[in-house]
Amino acid sequence: MKHTLVALVENEPGVLNRVASLFRRRNFNIDSLTVGRTEDPNISRMTIVLDSDVTRVDQVQKNLYKLVNVIQVYEITEQPSVSRDLALIKVRASAEVAVLASQFGARIIDYRDGAMILDLSDEEDRVEQFIEALRPHGIIELVRTGVVAMGRGNHVVQAPQLA
Amino acid sequence: MELTGAEIIWECLLREGVEIVFGYPGGAILPTYDALSKYQDRVRHVLVRHEQGATHMADGYARITGKVGVAMATSGPGATNMVTGIATAMMDSVPLVCITGQVPSTVLGSDAFQETDITGITLPITKHNFLVTNVKQIAPALRKAFHIARTGRPGPVLVDITKDAQNQKLDFTYPTEPLRLPGYVPPSAATPDQIERALALIKSAERPLILAGHGVMMSGAERQLLELAERAQIPVALTLLGKGAMPEAHPLCLGMMGMHGAAAVNQAIQSADLLLAFGMRFDDRVTGNLRTYSPNSRKIHIDIDASELNKNVKVDVGIAGDLRTVLEQLLPHVPSLSHAAWLGEIRNWQEETDERDIVHHVAPSDKLYAAHAIHDLWAATNGDAIVVTDVGQHQMWTAQYYLNQRPRTLITSGGLGTMGFGFPAAIGVKLGAPQETVWAIVGDGGFQMTLCELATAAQENVNVNVAIINNAYLGMVRQWQEFFHGERYNATPMHNPDFVKLAEAYGIAARRVRTRAEIPETVAWAHSINAPTVVEFQVEKEDIVYPMVPAGADLDKMIRRPAPPRNLPDWSENH
Ligand SMILES: Cc1ncc(C[n+]2csc(CCOP(=O)(O)OP(=O)(O)O)c2C)c(N)n1
Ligand SMILES: [Mg+2]
Numbered sequence: 001m002k003h004t005l006v007a008l009v010e011n012e013p014g015v016l017n018r019v020a021s022l023f024r025r026r027n028f029n030i031d032s033l034t035v036g037r038t039e040d041p042n043i044s045r046m047t048i049v050l051d052s053d054v055t056r057v058d059q060v061q062k063n064l065y066k067l068v069n070v071i072q073v074y075e076i077t078e079q080p081s082v083s084r085d086l087a088l089i090k091v092r093a094s095a096e097v098a099v100l101a102s103q104f105g106a107r108i109i110d111y112r113d114g115a116m117i118l119d120l121s122d123e124e125d126r127v128e129q130f131i132e133a134l135r136p137h138g139i140i141e142l143v144r145t146g147v148v149a150m151g152r153g154n155h156v157v158q159a160p161q162l163a
Numbered sequence: 164m165e166l167t168g169a170e171i172i173w174e175c176l177l178r179e180g181v182e183i184v185f186g187y188p189g190g191a192i193l194p195t196y197d198a199l200s201k202y203q204d205r206v207r208h209v210l211v212r213h214e215q216g217a218t219h220m221a222d223g224y225a226r227i228t229g230k231v232g233v234a235m236a237t238s239g240p241g242a243t244n245m246v247t248g249i250a251t252a253m254m255d256s257v258p259l260v261c262i263t264g265q266v267p268s269t270v271l272g273s274d275a276f277q278e279t280d281i282t283g284i285t286l287p288i289t290k291h292n293f294l295v296t297n298v299k300q301i302a303p304a305l306r307k308a309f310h311i312a313r314t315g316r317p318g319p320v321l322v323d324i325t326k327d328a329q330n331q332k333l334d335f336t337y338p339t340e341p342l343r344l345p346g347y348v349p350p351s352a353a354t355p356d357q358i359e360r361a362l363a364l365i366k367s368a369e370r371p372l373i374l375a376g377h378g379v380m381m382s383g384a385e386r387q388l389l390e391l392a393e394r395a396q397i398p399v400a401l402t403l404l405g406k407g408a409m410p411e412a413h414p415l416c417l418g419m420m421g422m423h424g425a426a427a428v429n430q431a432i433q434s435a436d437l438l439l440a441f442g443m444r445f446d447d448r449v450t451g452n453l454r455t456y457s458p459n460s461r462k463i464h465i466d467i468d469a470s471e472l473n474k475n476v477k478v479d480v481g482i483a484g485d486l487r488t489v490l491e492q493l494l495p496h497v498p499s500l501s502h503a504a505w506l507g508e509i510r511n512w513q514e515e516t517d518e519r520d521i522v523h524h525v526a527p528s529d530k531l532y533a534a535h536a537i538h539d540l541w542a543a544t545n546g547d548a549i550v551v552t553d554v555g556q557h558q559m560w561t562a563q564y565y566l567n568q569r570p571r572t573l574i575t576s577g578g579l580g581t582m583g584f585g586f587p588a589a590i591g592v593k594l595g596a597p598q599e600t601v602w603a604i605v606g607d608g609g610f611q612m613t614l615c616e617l618a619t620a621a622q623e624n625v626n627v628n629v630a631i632i633n634n635a636y637l638g639m640v641r642q643w644q645e646f647f648h649g650e651r652y653n654a655t656p657m658h659n660p661d662f663v664k665l666a667e668a669y670g671i672a673a674r675r676v677r678t679r680a681e682i683p684e685t686v687a688w689a690h691s692i693n694a695p696t697v698v699e700f701q702v703e704k705e706d707i708v709y710p711m712v713p714a715g716a717d718l719d720k721m722i723r724r725p726a727p728p729r730n731l732p733d734w735s736e737n738h
Pocket of ligand 1: 553554555556557558580581582583605606607608609610632634636637638639640
């Protein structure tokens with residue numbers, strides 16, 4: 001089963017390296033990890049997606065806490081939340097591709113040299129379906145950001161000590 | 164007051180209560196060594212012969228005193244030489260602060276002379292580390308380093324300080340504001356619910372057993388452990404690093420568990436209906452096969468590190484907290500209990516174990532068995548020395564035959580099993596506890612990994628006694644070759660130097676022992692000398708540590724000493 005963890009970390013050099021090093025050392029396999037800034041300039045936020053059939057979620061969470069720069073770790077899998085994965089996909093331009101794009105709500109953000117770049121930001125599953133639908137049409141280049149997630153309404157991810 | 168970064172380093176060490184620093188100079192740390200002139204009346208610097216030695220000495224010092232050990236080295240090779248000592252301290256949760264010089268910040272990342280990414284290298288083997296590139300960061304980083312090293316689950320912290328930061332000047336007042344460590348909150352107490360669930364298990368158990376680890380000593384919970392064991396009549400088994408948590412002569416103390424633990428202890432673990440694991444981490448050397456480990460027991464696990472709970476062994480009540488705090492929460496509710504039948508059963512196993520014990524057998528007078536040598540050393544020191552071991556067969560025999568009556572009397576590298584640890588660690592131990600008699604018990608193999616520190620012991624006149632258990636083999640590896648690799652003794656026989664002459668070359672008094680009869684007198688001789696001594700015990704070469712649970716085997720599937728004991732032909736006559 002897929003699990004989503006959100007980690008608030010101190011915005012300091014080397015923190016991403018510490019997290020990556022931990023995952024490698026403990027043999028934790030993760031599906032995706034994203035990191036970016038937050039409303040607080042001192043804090044960065046990581047979204048980590050992993051599969052509990054492969055990696056023990058409690059161990060990931062507890063070991064993240066052992067890193068001095070990790071402030072808070074939330075499991076938001078069971079909470080009402082929204083998540084987005086963004087993909088940029090370059091394909092040979094064609095009418096069928098344009099139709100698929102509009103069906104999935106993807107935007108065509110570039111067209112040049114007979115290739116278009118499609119931009120889809122949606123839940124991971126939807127992005128995956130879109131990619132599968134495009135495959136027969138020849139994907140030239142593909143890039144994804146990995147998942148970011150946020151709890152809905154009062155489900156707020158915040159660093160308690162700093163809030 | 165205007166101070167250089169180098170001076171600020173020493174000021175911070177003084178503020179942290181540091182009395183002694185083990186180190187070795189070099190270009191990138193030279194400003195800090197230069198500033199030592201101003202501080203050497205208040206901090207003792209011990210010049211080692213290899214930076215690994217500095218880390219092990221700081222480690223020994225930390226284990227005996229409970230304070231933070233400090234080691235210092237230059238950049239590049241100085242820093243990388245510390246890696247083994249840092250990893251050793253990490254595995255055994257020993258508080259260290261290692262300070263390394265680094266190339267100037269202006270050339271960081273350019274492969275400058277003696278540049279190495281030591282914070283990168285030590286990332287997975289430190290509790291935390293810092294790269295300091297500016298004089299203003301020195302005091303905050305060092306304050307955090309000491310705090311992190313000694314609190315929670317202790318561990319080594321490395322602070323890498325660029326040479327320019329050491330040279331920069333700053334109008335300095337020691338910072339007093341609270342440390343800003345928002346992500347660092349070690350757990351402390353148990354919840355009422357956890358206490359209740361633990362109590363219910365304790366009250367209903369018929370065959371309970373306490374597993375006491377290093378954490379008992381680190382949290383200072385020896386008294387609480389004893390109180391619980393006595394009041395609830397629960398026997399106690401010790402991990403290797405847990406030795407000393409409870410007096411081994413106490414009737415409820417069963418001795419060591421695990422791969423070379425007493426057979427009776429492992430049998431008790433396998434037959435228990437409740438395990439109370441205190442400050443230990445179910446290492447594979449104590450569990451054997453996890454699938455068959457203590458199959459019929461409920462388990463309560465108390466450890467300061469939440470990630471240890473349910474890591475190797477699934478537990479029924481896992482409490483992340485400081486052991487002493489949690490036991491103090493628990494104790495007021497623990498009633499007097501009795502488990503006479505269970506204790507009787509264990510006693511029977513112990514009697515059977517004792518019968519096979521080599522110390523109860525008399526060897527031919529021309530043979531010296533290492534187990535006898537260590538047993539006799541124990542007797543000759545009244546069991547009251549601080550014993551520091553290296554790694555190998557002699558380490559296990561020491562664990563089996565040097566019984567510990569007090570906490571912190573066995574210092575040994577458990578988790579990493581670092582050969583070369585024993586002798587330098589013993590130097591650190593003696594410097595941390597000058598009033599104690601200190602014996603390093605080392606193998607001929609491991610001693611040769613760090614014997615250069617004989618020069619340190621001589622120069623600093625550290626009154627530590629070294630017992631070299633010389634079997635002319637990498638004995639523990641030879642044992643595995645005998646059991647598991649068809650007796651092919653590749654790369655384990657050792658042609659050794661004359662250890663007596665070697666010690667004497669360093670100006671250290673030394674003697675050789677070949678028979679049991681010589682031991683008491685030789686120990687008395689060593690104790691009479693107020694300086695380091697070396698005693699070489701020439702022991703039987705091909706000997707085996709019994710019992711042994713082969714790696715990954717079921718804990719009660721031990722290889723036992725054949726009775727009558729191996730290589731003791733006149734056993735029946737003398738028995
Ligand atoms: C640095 C290091 N290298 C290798 C080993 C593997 N090892 C474990 S015990 C041992 C043999 C130790 O021999 P010795 O020091 O003579 O002690 P003995 O077992 O003979 O008592 C070896 C090589 C180790 N633990 N540490
Ligand atoms: Mg040997």
